[in-house]
């Protein structure tokens with residue numbers, strides 16, 4: 665794991681966007697296509713805007729989410745809406761979006777259809793960008809959920825999850841899918857996230873803080889990207 669600190673979020677957003685765009689451009693050059701998996705939440709919003717202006721061949725890029733809340737796109741909680749409105753814009757409007765939310769009423773009836781959607785993505789994921797919650801969750805691998813053991817050990821591509829400390833059913837990529845990436849970034853902003861990161865690094869119980877399963881492995885390179893404000 666590498667820790668990269670930026671002086672502030674505008675420095676982080678500009679440099680991180682350049683780095684991600686470079687990795688996607690390399691993948692396009694070597695494989696003819698690239699896959700980018702992003703997270704929702706509030707942290708990535710200004711970064712998405714910076715990345716959407718990167719000068720790469722976005723028509724060769726497929727984008728999806730590491731996790732989605734099972735809500736309609738009209739909801740403020742929709743990560744799909746966040747990505748469509750903030751990332752798949754400007755130059756990046758030519759990218760293809762692979763839906764993680766399908767028409768089923770419950771995420772628990774939708775694993776098969778979401779897996780089918782994800783089959784159109786080229787694995788390994790070229791760039792995976794994760795966030796982290798104050799409880800140490802990442803994607804929707806929530807320590808509080810009944811599905812946490814499965815999320816950390818299942819061979820499935822994605823898993824329906826019901827957190828007990830956060831609203832909405834979720835669909836999450838499993839740990840196995842998340843680690844099937846060429847490069848992982850954990851994107852954090854603020855002192856409170858740094859406190860949670862330090863706590864995660866100081867322990868080993870992955871069920872207590874699922875982000876540890878990303879930070880404390882050495883099969884996939886991980887950069888933690890952080891700015892205090």
Ligand SMILES: O=C(O)[C@H](O)[C@@H](O)[C@H](O)[C@H](O)COP(=O)(O)O
Nearest residue numbers: 703704705706707795796797803
């Ligand atoms: O849909 C989600 O909620 C996420 O993908 C989740 O894993 C998020 O990245 C963290 O909860 C951090 O969220 P913030 O950026 O809002 O702190």
